[in-house]
Amino acid sequence: MREITAADMKDMARGAAVLGTGGGGDPYVGRLLAQQALDRHGPVRLVDVDEVPDDALVVPTAFMGAPTVMLEKLPAGDEMTRALRALEKLLGRTVTHTVSIEAGGLNSMIPFVAAAELGLPLIDADGMGRAFPELQMLLPTLGGIPATPMAVADERGNDLILRTVDNGWAERLARSATVEMGCSAAVSLYALTGAQVKEFMVRGTMTLCERLGTAIREASRNHTDPVAAATDVLAGRRIFTGKLVDVRRGTAGGFVRGDAVLEGLAEDAGHTLEFAFQNENLVARRDGEILASVPDLICVLDSDTGEPVTTEALRYGLRVSVVAAPCDPRWRTPEGLALAGPGVFGYDHPYVPV
Amino acid sequence: MREITAADMKDMARGAAVLGTGGGGDPYVGRLLAQQALDRHGPVRLVDVDEVPDDALVVPTAFMGAPTVMLEKLPAGDEMTRALRALEKLLGRTVTHTVSIEAGGLNSMIPFVAAAELGLPLIDADGMGRAFPELQMLLPTLGGIPATPMAVADERGNDLILRTVDNGWAERLARSATVEMGCSAAVSLYALTGAQVKEFMVRGTMTLCERLGTAIREASRNHTDPVAAATDVLAGRRIFTGKLVDVRRGTAGGFVRGDAVLEGLAEDAGHTLEFAFQNENLVARRDGEILASVPDLICVLDSDTGEPVTTEALRYGLRVSVVAAPCDPRWRTPEGLALAGPGVFGYDHPYVPV
Structure with a gap:
């Protein structure tokens, strides 16, 4: 306690x-x-x-x-x-x-x-x-x-x-x-x-939340890479760095649904990443290829500050990094995927774990 | 009892x-x-x-x-x-x-x-x-x-x-x-x-329902006018006799809404009556003139049998009589009209009692 x-x-x-x-x-x-x-x-x-x-x-x-x-x-x-x-x-x-x-x-x-x-x-x-x-x-x-x-x-x-x-x-x-x-x-x-x-x-x-939040704040203060710090705590992988060039978003049926497009920067220059959301980010595609999907975590972070960017805060011009991280292993069972896998959200692609 | x-x-x-x-x-x-x-x-x-x-x-x-x-x-x-x-x-x-x-x-x-x-x-x-x-x-x-x-x-x-x-x-x-x-x-x-x-x-x-239902059945059996029998029990007034020539009806927001048009027969020949409904009949207009509206009762009866015709049973060709009858006097108070008068249903005409 x-x-x-x-x-x-x-x-x-x-x-x-x-x-x-x-x-x-x-x-x-x-x-x-x-x-x-x-x-x-x-x-x-x-x-x-x-x-x-x-x-x-x-x-x-x-x-x-x-x-x-x-x-x-x-x-x-x-x-x-x-x-x-x-x-x-x-x-x-x-x-x-x-x-x-x-x-x-x-x-x-x-x-x-x-x-x-x-x-x-x-x-x-x-x-x-x-x-x-x-x-x-x-x-x-x-x-x-x-x-x-x-x-x-x-x-x-x-x-x-x-x-x-x-x-x-x-x-x-x-x-x-x-x-x-x-x-x-x-x-x-x-x-x-x-x-x-x-x-x-x-x-x-809750302690994971605190560790994540602290790691981002400290990296930002120490001028080291806050996205890398978050990625470490999540045991995840940075899958894209870019600039938001398009966001479509609507509130219907009690949800916010939409998608966003990133234009690549640095090592991702010349590529695009698209992600779709229903309140939460559901699937991320790089040049059309699926890199991550539910139930795994797709986190959008401000590239400079590491601050998380929520669906409703997405806007043109934001420079963000997308981090994919593994979900709780119970979500990866057949029962877990039947409850919250890609098919539940209308996608017909199989789930490929991050 | x-x-x-x-x-x-x-x-x-x-x-x-x-x-x-x-x-x-x-x-x-x-x-x-x-x-x-x-x-x-x-x-x-x-x-x-x-x-x-x-x-x-x-x-x-x-x-x-x-x-x-x-x-x-x-x-x-x-x-x-x-x-x-x-x-x-x-x-x-x-x-x-x-x-x-x-x-x-x-x-x-x-x-x-x-x-x-x-x-x-x-x-x-x-x-x-x-x-x-x-x-x-x-x-x-x-x-x-x-x-x-x-x-x-x-x-x-x-x-x-x-x-x-x-x-x-x-x-x-x-x-x-x-x-x-x-x-x-x-x-x-x-x-x-x-x-x-x-x-x-x-x-x-409940006993009024029974009296009404009995009066209609007996008149129909005795080959007297069942609509007149119902009108008597309701202390109402027959406002139109005609044939249904148009019905528009849709289910939206949990209600059935629509309107219907009657072409006059007998003494109403050459005239039309339109009525609108939201589950219940709301307002009846003869040649554009309002003859009855909520909170008063607008009852549509089969002209031959006197059987009540519900909103969902309205169909082209039905020969019906429209009877208007006074509502409970409490509905006619300012408070009653504020709760269920024409204005509540989006009509801007004043309430004219039957």
């Missing part, structure tokens, strides 16, 4: 946004929300997965919606607390811990807000080891854990409880509700025991 | 579809469902509003969605019971009665199904004295009664509980859920005390 204070949030949010692979929310917004909550309520206890009792009641908290909208429609009230309390009431048991459902600039910070407001310890883990656009794309789904009962709460005071026949229906019904709520809402779902957290979540995600 | 058996359902469903003003569901489907439930579980006790104790817990049951879809996607399972039980559990009290939320071929029959399955008495009343397309358009809304907590259940086994800041938000969120569920779902909402039923519901709706 260690105590996390507002001062730790900047590195952690930066690293979380790298693992967010374009989605999972804006690190600036996420950091501000978490810092505000920690300033008000004091530090949050970050506990290791092994410290969690097997019979703990762990309830994750997150924001669901289109990241472009979350940038402008900030979580403003008590919606995270309301979502968690609604689930607690339904389960008839006291929640003992919260945890992050996905790595991402906003969604790794929201659990800090909930933990601070409710005085709960936060578990050093997440449900994906990255971010994915749909809520059933979680390792616990592979373990047969139901996403519901699930609570959805908006900033106006509207609350929803879902019980669905499977996690795909939870996604469909919660998505349509969040669209109606203005494309973003607080959610609480996938209630787990401590034993289930140990078996099905990704361990150490 | 009287006992209602399967044999009573045909007249009652017919009359309910007349009051449904084009919406509220198909009387054939509604009657079959109710007859089946009454055959299986025995008769339902229909109680007068004055027989309901003030502290009764009354929970209405209904189907929400696009009537065109409900014709093909029949309520098939335990969804009505599930919706009512979910609300009961949430309220922490035993439901003592159920009631119809609106008059309509399907939605006046659904409460019979729920009453039969759960052994509950059904109150001789409804929430509108007609049908309206949106769930906040209920007289109890005028009385400040919240629509939520509200339960939504589909035939697959998906359940939703809503708690919203107002009844308009209940409509928005429940509508998007029912669209996702395939444009129809069972709902339980507007939990009321017996005292609130007495104050805010329309009394005697």
